[in-house]
Amino acid sequence: MSVLSRAVQLAFVALGLCLFFSNLVAAQPIAGPSLGVSVKAVEGVCRASKPCELEVTVRNTNTKKPATVLTWNTPLDAYADQLGVFEVRDSKGAVVPLDFIQIRRITPPPASDLVEIKAASSVKVKVALETLSRAELPAGTKYTVTATGWWQAVWDQPKQQVVDTHLQELSGAFSGNFNSNSVQVTKMMMMDGPTTGSLPRSQRSTTNYALYVPGLDDAGPKIL
Template identity: 45%
Template sequence: MIGLNLASRASIFGICAFALILYLASDTLSTSLQHLTSRAASSSNKMATSLPQISIRPAHDAVSKDQKPEVKVTVENPSDSPVTLLKWNTVLDTLAPSLGVFQLRDLTANEDVELNIMMVRRQLPAKESDLVEIEANGTIETTVTFQSLELKCGHKYSVQATGFWQAVWNMSKADVVSGHLDQLSGGANGDFASNTVEFSQVFTILPVITILIVEFVLSSCG
């Protein structure tokens, strides 16, 4: 009898242990599946948001000494639904020329052009004015002006814009403001890079010609 009881107890203990192992294994598997599903959903949401594309062109192919170099920037939304993006540290930031978004290179001297880069501390929440909405398959344009550049006459220069989209939402600006603006949640992010364009710094001879003409007319009148 004693042997039978021991065998019975051992059998019950074995069944309980096996049941516990099955429970723990199923719980771990369930947690893993939930984690994988969550990651897949997050990845899918980010892939569903098409990041804007950037193209630039020089406002003038030749820039005189008294002109400030400018580039025309076009930001395109390639998706079939509106997107809203955060302008911080992008080509649409009013401080873009001073934030390192644009890279200028002296092609004649084969060296980078030194820019006055500043550090800007951003504070959350972002403001509604920090956002811009682009309609489905639409574009927006802006002009960027470079101040206080020391360019050399007769030299050719190149410009490119590179950076990082911090937040891009596949929804209207109103929807972002109502539900995602405080923590910049629910948006996609990623790198951007524009095409590279060129322009030249030229010496303006028009004022010299004008002075010579005036002097000639005055001497003729005398």
């Protein structure tokens, strides 16, 4: 084979590889959602009668486009605390095991489970950490709490456009992980009645699953 023929053959191979990888990249998201999550303690003392409370801010860092977020399993989810979105660690950095629920979702999601965040804006929600506050843990102990998880679907489009063109198949969305800053809270002794451990076994709650009911939580995020 001549040098010229070999060069032509290699050129066709290179062209084929370029076309293959360009199609591959075009078929997959090449950037994650432009969202940031931060938390601060509104009530830093955790009691059974009055749970510690966080204010969570989700900011759209894109200055030109809105972001529409599917709230499932994110800090904007009405069940975020019960689903384990907020990771709790002790003073040694070990994750504190807590009782969480699992939810069976109905797809496609309702439009009410989408939140639009305008360009360079944010939404804020307050979350009561009832799971931590009711847990049987040593009184007076300090813990750090972080929001961590995965954005299942985020669109850089207005909510109505997502509902009209993407919601049915959840198409055209970005996904990616989120991690907030950490805040410190203190667990106090439960003084409001018998703990779960002191109740007879027949009276203890052993619920592990919750049924998803669209529109159950009427308090939506506050848009800034």
